[in-house]
Amino acid sequence: MTSSSSIDGCFGFGITVYNVYADIVYKPRKYSKDISVKKWNDTRELLAHIGYRIPIQKFYVTPLIGFIRTQFGKTDGSDWTINSNGIHNSFHAHTTKVEFDAGAKVGYKGNTTLWLLI
Numbered sequence: 001m002t003s004s005s006s007i008d009g010c011f012g013f014g015i016t017v018y019n020v021y022a023d024i025v026y027k028p029r030k031y032s033k034d035i036s037v038k039k040w041n042d043t044r045e046l047l048a049h050i051g052y053r054i055p056i057q058k059f060y061v062t063p064l065i066g067f068i069r070t071q072f073g074k075t076d077g078s079d080w081t082i083n084s085n086g087i088h089n090s091f092h093a094h095t096t097k098v099e100f101d102a103g104a105k106v107g108y109k110g111n112t113t114l115w116l117l118i
Helices: none
Strands: 011-017 020-027 039-052 054-056 059-083 086-108 113-117
Touching: 020 059, 039 086
Parallel strands: none
Antiparallel strands: 011 020, 020 039, 039 059, 054 059, 059 086, 086 113
16 A cells, blocks of 8 residues: 655744844654654754854845754554544654754845855
8 A cells, every 4th residue: 555645844933133143943754654663764853053044145044953863763653543644654763863953044134145054
């Protein structure tokens, strides 16, 4: 059986207030809502950054520092719960990795932004 309910993407938000920038992004498990009764190697991730926007002529450069936390584990399609949001397969993390993240966000004094993350 093939499911069309697997998740592939992420969501989050960023905000700049008085030139201080912060963001947070979450990437959920790919198979958390899959209807197949099997087990998958799966991950979930959380990213957060902070930086200060520096104006340089007609551009803005925002150096960023932050972290990424990745949990590796198994999603079990035979161990699930259901509620008003649908089916939720259990996830058992066996490894958690937290790493430093750095980069820059470059923008033109308009709406154009380029991300450079290492």
